[in-house]
Amino acid sequence: MGSGLSKVRNIGISAHIDSGKTTLTERILFYTKRIHAIHEVKGKDGIGATMDSMELERERGITIASAATFCEWRGYEINIIDTPGHVDFTIEVERSLRVLDGAILVLCAVGGVQSQSVTVDQQMKRYAVPCIAFVNKLDRSGANPDRVVEQLRSKLAHNAVALQIPIGLEGNFTGVVDIVSMKAFYFEGPHGESVREDVIPGALFSDVVKAREILIDKASMFSDELMEAVLEGREIPEAMILSALRRGTMARQITPVFMGSAYKNKGIQLLLDGVTALLPSPDEVVGEALDLDHDERAVPLFCDPQKPVVALAFKLEEGPYGQLTYIRVYQGTLAKGVTIVNSRTGRKVKVGRVIRMHADQMEDIEAIPAGYIAALFGIECASGDTFVAPGLNFAMTSIHVPTPVISLAINPQDSKSQVNMGKALNRFTKEDPTFRAHVDEETNETIIEGMGELHLEVYIERMRREYGAEVSVGQPRVAYRETITRRADFNYIHKKQTGGAGQYGRVAGYMEPYEDGDFLFIDEVKGGAIPTQYIAACEKGFRSCLAKGPKLEFPITGIRIVINDGSSHAIDSSDIAFQAASRGAFLEGYAKARPVIQEPIMKVAVETPTEFQGGVMGLLNQRRGMIIGAQDEGIQSVIEAEVPLAEMFGFSTVLRSATQGKAQFTMEFSHYRQVPASIAEKIAGEAANRKRSAA
């Protein structure tokens, strides 16, 4: 870790499922000589791609957990985090983007911008991560990079500009023309490791010239020097174009597009050149923390190894040697043996082993300077914790964590499985904040919660493989909620004055629907009607009612409570009395506020051959889906719909059989909506049955 920060790149590779991210990473590691053999993701050699270190990943052909590795390319150190594309694993992508300085957005030359590409792009926007695009799979039938560039513009509103033109497509794809350098590149050798420069093929020359005009026109918006050179008709050096593009990319005002085929070993080396030329180094990215001693005022962080350390733990992994904490240092240096403070818990920890990761292999190092990503052993913390030098009280902005929307009851098959299941759940919940587990007090069942069926399936499978915990699985349960739909007043007296120490408290006010959050408590009591010291107890009492609704025991959200009157007793009023009064007031008001049940609604996008479009729409319609629209994209269509999560279980099987296995879908949480009356009755019936059987 010593090449100087200007020659460091921390990047992620993000995209829709099956766009070729893992294959791309494999090729990058090969060309940077980090690995010495190439293995395909679903390889016949049974080994699988290097980055998919979990057995399950190799088997399913999908990437599950993010893995970090570093490599070197032409004097640059590149740290890569490979991330899953499936929406059920969005938390992994979110974490990676939070700590990276740049990203490669991989798009399939056939599928183009797909539903998860949109989600990933939104995540990149949230964390202001500059990106370059790579149009992969140019060797496939139906590859159309121009269409993909256009989709980047129309669907993701990127100012996308192609930096290359393919030489041939599909089976005839042989190389690319680099528009910046005006040269053709061919990738030769058994694994494309030899890059040969040549003149631009005559047949492509006019296309290249046109594309270069567009490129220079767009790039000149970011460089006065380039603009002047254009206006004066001077020759434009390559470095001037790259400098302008770099400025635009870092400002997220332009997205350079590269292209190739990772599987066919073409275009990767030029992509690496693009990463080093266009994406920022750690010291070019502004870091900020919140000063907890000064009302969470934003303070800048300096990518300076000499300053007091500030670092963010963004991933935890339980391994055979203990907990591994992946960490990004934003300021200062995290060295072996130093003491750091977890700003969330206030606990001091001494740094033990410091590791640089390469998928599942480790390399011991002495320290992590600012701008780098590495891992620590033996540090107890949660994902998202900030570590600082003693004396600082900063916190990095919390990582955005989506709320789980589906739960499942699991039952261990035997006592050994029970013990192992506990260990497994303990580990998984620490690693992944969107995966939660608890014991249902009534049924005594263990309930796991997550972001989708696949999310939970993967953890159940991991429990079995990694911990030998065999579990049976109940029906998935939807995370319903309750809320109110109108304003209701309350005026409740809690009184127990039958002799001895009594209790008295009266709370009056109103509750009403609240759109902007889960709960808001407002104190408008005047003239000390409720003594100030009991106001906090009132809020506590109200809050305690939110965990379970009175009738159906679903969590209650979206309520604003205002207290504006009350009364107290000089002797008998207390915190406990006012908590009880508030609970009573809540129940009184809630019953009058027309409570309703809400269910999670999922945004579903089904990609299907056009011939099955009608059938797919019918399937969604049958599931109480509201179809927003259908996008005709030639041989494929994308149908977007909002469907209740409760109706989506088993959808993948039904979709597969209705479309001969040719369609696929993605699903992510959209919002909560009131359930129809008939469904509400059914839910109420099921809740009552559960209560009865628990009793």
Added chain:
Amino acid sequence: MKEKMLRNHPFKQINLDQALPEGGCGGILARAGVGKTAMLVQLALYSMLQGKDVLHVSLHDPVQKVSLWYRERFLALTAIDHGNVLKDLWEEIQGHRFIMTFQVGRFSIPVFKERLTDLTAQGIFHPKLILIDGYRFEEGAREALLALKCLSKAQGASLWFTVHIHRDVPVNHQGIPENLREILDLFDKILMLEMAGPDLHVRMLGYAAKHGIVRSMTLDPSTLLLTENGNDLPTDRRTKCDRDSQCMGDSLD
């Protein structure tokens, strides 16, 4: 709230609330960026508030972007946050809209008919109003337009198009591009949108002008909501029809 919105809707004041007949066709003409899509969406929202199903076909925007248009126009229309009432109304009327998008080169009558049949045959959606945004009226447009009118009539629906006016195309005395002469008779209503300084004016031509209905109106440029007004175009920009309040002639000639 819905009834109140329908009662007070600006369309009522300028007789745009009268639906076109089945197979009828309307056009919104303007240069780029003036507000054709916004106007189309306003028409759609008005129908959706009345409980009519609207099929919005876009030839240049993806589904999500079109959906966002509707959301923004709906919020501008309501202008007041009614909390749950607004949210409930929005969720209710969304069920009356279906968005279909095509790449410009891929849209054809047979493909559109197939997609429409997918919807109706499955009982998923039966539009009463079909909007087509981004259709290029080039050579052969007459046949295509006739076919679309037939198709919409068979569905019991009416059609509205956006028509892009390019600055280089010559126009007649009413501002209608010459290259549309051949198909004007197929339109029952035409709305011309024009910028006049900071204001956005709408002129109604064709059927409405023939029958002396309000002929011009002003749009709020920021919200693109219609505000009721009279003939407030500067005199030198008024058409013969506007100047003559008894005009019943062939206003599209």
